[in-house]
Amino acid sequence: MHAIAVRRGEDEPVLVEKPRPDPAPGEALVRTLRVGIDGTDHDVIAGSHGGFPEDDDHLVLGHEAVGVVADPNGTDLSEGDVVVPTVRRRPNGENAYFGRGEPDYAPDGQYVERGIVGAHGFMAEYFTSPAEYLVEIPDSLADRGFLVEPASITEKAFDLAFASRSAFDWQPETAAVLGNGSLGLLTLAMLDANDRFDRLYCLGRRDRPDPTIDVIEDLGGTYVDSRETPVDEIPEAFEPIDFVYEATGYAPHAFQTIDALAPNGVGALLGVPDDWTFEIDGGALHRELVLHNKALVGSVNSGVSDFEAGVDSLLGLDDDFYDDLVSGVYGLNELDAAFATDDSTIKTAVEFGRR
Ligand code: NAP
Ligand code: BGC
Ligand code: ZN
Numbered sequence: 001m002h003a004i005a006v007r008r009g010e011d012e013p014v015l016v017e018k019p020r021p022d023p024a025p026g027e028a029l030v031r032t033l034r035v036g037i038d039g040t041d042h043d044v045i046a047g048s049h050g051g052f053p054e055d056d057d058h059l060v061l062g063h064e065a066v067g068v069v070a071d072p073n074g075t076d077l078s079e080g081d082v083v084v085p086t087v088r089r090r091p092n093g094e095n096a097y098f099g100r101g102e103p104d105y106a107p108d109g110q111y112v113e114r115g116i117v118g119a120h121g122f123m124a125e126y127f128t129s130p131a132e133y134l135v136e137i138p139d140s141l142a143d144r145g146f147l148v149e150p151a152s153i154t155e156k157a158f159d160l161a162f163a164s165r166s167a168f169d170w171q172p173e174t175a176a177v178l179g180n181g182s183l184g185l186l187t188l189a190m191l192d193a194n195d196r197f198d199r200l201y202c203l204g205r206r207d208r209p210d211p212t213i214d215v216i217e218d219l220g221g222t223y224v225d226s227r228e229t230p231v232d233e234i235p236e237a238f239e240p241i242d243f244v245y246e247a248t249g250y251a252p253h254a255f256q257t258i259d260a261l262a263p264n265g266v267g268a269l270l271g272v273p274d275d276w277t278f279e280i281d282g283g284a285l286h287r288e289l290v291l292h293n294k295a296l297v298g299s300v301n302s303g304v305s306d307f308e309a310g311v312d313s314l315l316g317l318d319d320d321f322y323d324d325l326v327s328g329v330y331g332l333n334e335l336d337a338a339f340a341t342d343d344s345t346i347k348t349a350v351e352f353g354r355r
Contacts, residue, residue, distance in 0.1 A: 001018060035065045085127070089133070091112050155306040184248075211343070268299055332350065
């Protein structure tokens with residue numbers, strides 16, 4: 001079968017041939033429909049995040065998949081079910097985090113991530129997975145099912161951030177998403193749909209005309225250009241922000257978020273930056289966190305319940321938003337377009353098959 005992989009020592013995706021996998025007991029065989037691409041995939045390809053499976057000279061890419069069950073193999077699934085796989089898998093041996101159904105809380109070394117670190121991903125015509133890590137989705141979402149995984153990332157981050165404000169009567173009005181990439185724009189749409197915030201902002205560093213700025217404004221958000229308004233100056237230029245969702249991977253934003261927040265606000269940090277040493281006034285930021293009850297929370301990966309919540313959220317988004325967000329769905333002979341990073345590319349997916 002065809003698969004898309006990056007080889008050790010190389011930094012571009014290539015088409016490879018691999019045998020179709022056989023499902024082990026407890027696993028189902030899934031025929032892949034589409035696999036989405038995000039910033040993490042580009043980091044994996046560049047070699048700045050993730051790692052190859054031991055003893056293999058390549059890593060099959062892809063962690064945002066949707067497929068159709070081809071062989072339930074004795075599991076509770078049925079042939080033809082449309083499913084989305086979660087990303088983390090148990091490495092060898094016992095593992096309390098997986099045992100509790102919370103692999104997204106496992107520390108380094110106690111998990112592998114398919115398509116990212118230590119395990120082959122889903123960019124292949126077929127993949128296998130334990131049935132417990134396959135989330136069934138409605139047939140109507142089959143074409144867009146590759147967005148369930150990123151939506152689940154945001155569901156988990158919302159849960160963690162809002163839980164930290166649950167000890168008092170938090171009455172947020174404003175939210176800002178830092179980053180106009182695919183995760184940032186999807187999150188902006190989810191914030192718009194959940195009606196919790198009255199005013200939405202989204203940060204980028206692009207000149208108009210730009211398709212991501214159009215998406216922000218179509219969602220009723222205000223575009224903030226970080227070249228004119230650094231994150232910590234948002235309160236002065238616009239207004240203090242109750243909830244900040246960082247999705248740039250630009251390390252200073254984590255700390256500038258503290259000053260962007262309104263008293264009692266919370267910032268969720270999602271970006272995965274490289275090492276970067278820079279100066280901050282640690283005393284002022286520490287004081288600001290304490291004296292104004294502010295919180296920062298990091299969030300990585302997501303679990304089955306987050307995938308289920310992500311499905312519900314995706315069902316509530318407008319067709320127009322999907323049309324604008326998904327800038328292209330490409331075949332196996334169009335890898336350059338699928339993995340492009342130009343300003344007209346927002347969210348892409350590779351299509352392996354139709355339902
Ligand atoms: P992406 O497509 O690379 O998006 C990042 C966006 O941030 C880009 O649009 C970029 O703008 C913008 N940006 C970067 N620096 C900026 C700055 N200084 N000012 C304004 N805008 C800036 O990545 P993504 O897929 O949306 O993911 C976002 C981040 O979340 C990445 O770091 C990714 O690794 C991380 N992530 C984490 C998780 C998790 O579980 N924690 C899950 C998924 C993704 P330009 O395009 O104009 O450069
Ligand atoms: C994936 C997560 C993963 C994280 C860190 C993200 O892009 O969506 O599932 O845990 O990267 O590797
Ligand atoms: Zn991802």
